[in-house]
Amino acid sequence: MTELLQEKCVACRADSPRVTVEEIAELHPIVAEWELTEENSIPQLTRSFRFSNFAEALAFSSSVGEAAEAEGHHPRIVTEWGRVTISWWTHKIRGLHRNDFIMAAKTDQLYSA
Amino acid sequence: MTELLQEKCVACRADSPRVTVEEIAELHPIVAEWELTEENSIPQLTRSFRFSNFAEALAFSSSVGEAAEAEGHHPRIVTEWGRVTISWWTHKIRGLHRNDFIMAAKTDQLYSA
Numbered sequence: 001m002t003e004l005l006q007e008k009c010v011a012c013r014a015d016s017p018r019v020t021v022e023e024i025a026e027l028h029p030i031v032a033e034w035e036l037t038e039e040n041s042i043p044q045l046t047r048s049f050r051f052s053n054f055a056e057a058l059a060f061s062s063s064v065g066e067a068a069e070a071e072g073h074h075p076r077i078v079t080e081w082g083r084v085t086i087s088w089w090t091h092k093i094r095g096l097h098r099n100d101f102i103m104a105a106k107t108d109q110l111y112s113a
Numbered sequence: 114m115t116e117l118l119q120e121k122c123v124a125c126r127a128d129s130p131r132v133t134v135e136e137i138a139e140l141h142p143i144v145a146e147w148e149l150t151e152e153n154s155i156p157q158l159t160r161s162f163r164f165s166n167f168a169e170a171l172a173f174s175s176s177v178g179e180a181a182e183a184e185g186h187h188p189r190i191v192t193e194w195g196r197v198t199i200s201w202w203t204h205k206i207r208g209l210h211r212n213d214f215i216m217a218a219k220t221d222q223l224y225s226a
Contacts, residue, residue, distance in 0.1 A: 054187045058178040065171040065192065074167045079178065079190040081204075091194075 001030050004105035007098075009071040018095040031104040037087070043096050044089040045104050049111050054081045063110050071106075073099050114143050117218035120211075122184040131208040144217040150200070156209050157202040158217050162224050167194045176223050184219075186212050 004027070010016075019027065028036065034045040051057040061079045064086060068074045078085040086107055088100040117140070123129075132140065141149065147158040164170040174192045177199060181187045191198040199220055201213040 054178070055182055058175065058182070061178075061190075061192065062171065062175055065167070065174075069168055069171070074194045077174075077190075077192040079174065079192070081187045 001105045001108065004030055004102050005109060007102045009073045009099040009102055011072075012090055012092050012097055012099060014092050016090075016093055016097060018090075018093050019098055019101070023098070024096070027098070027101040031101055031108060033108065034088075034104045039087075042089055042094050044087045045096065045100050046085065046087045047104070047107070048083055048085045051082050051084065057082060057084045060084050060111065064107055067106055067110060068103070071099075071103065073103055075103065075107075114218045114221065117143055117215050118222060120215045122186040122212040122215055124185075125203055125205050125210055125212060127205050129203075129206055129210060131203075131206050132211055132214070136211070137209070140211070140214040144214055144221060146221065147201075147217045152200075155202055155207050157200045158209065158213050159198065159200045160217070160220070161196055161198045164195050164197065170195060170197045173197050173224065177220055180219055180223060181216070184212075184216065186216055188216065188220075 034047045037044045037046045049060060051060065057079050061077045061084050064077060076087045088103050090097040090100060147160045150157050150159045162173060164173065170192050174190045174197050177190060189200045201216050202208065203210040203213060
């Protein structure tokens with residue numbers, strides 16, 4: 001995971017490249033707890049994190065949100081009692097970019113911090 | 114809305130009463146911007162709030178979360194770039210309680226603050 005953690009998100013445009021099948025095969029094992037999901041035909045990386053109450057869930061959501069702001073790349077964060085579900089994808093390319101794997105790794109790091 | 118805003122959530126148990134159809138007819142107009150939705154046969158109050166960026170959306174999510182903690186009644190909060198979607202329902206009764214209308218009114222107040 002170290003490699004992804006050291007990377008910064010790059011600015012993304014509509015013609016930026018989606019990750020290829022080969023890149024997914026390389027990157028997904030690094031963030032293996034994330035599911036490759038699909039919504040409205042858009043692939044996403046999604047993971048749920050468990051907490052023992054609402055306040056801890058909310059604090060985690062805030063820390064992921066602040067990391068997102070720092071990188072200029074933003075997820076969907078679903079905050080509930082005892083659970084936070086994060087989804088990363090790249091709106092501009094309607095798919096997955098290397099940025100999403102970088103942010104998944106940074107999210108895992110925040111959870112284990 | 115003033116009446117609901119002055120109320121506090123009461124502790125809820127599995128045998129607490131759901132709001133009746135008549136109570137919904139009375140309470141829903143007070144928080145008219147909330148949709149009565151249903152998920153897995155559980156009625157919910159849901160409203161989306163718009164923002165001009167991610168940071169404002171995240172700040173609103175935090176303030177709703179803090180209000181929820183203060184009342185001991187917790188919503189689902191979906192935070193995205195420029196949008197926050199809040200859903201209120203009462204897990205213990207798998208339905209809507211007066212508490213949910215109280216919290217919808219308090220959420221509206223936070224948005225207009």
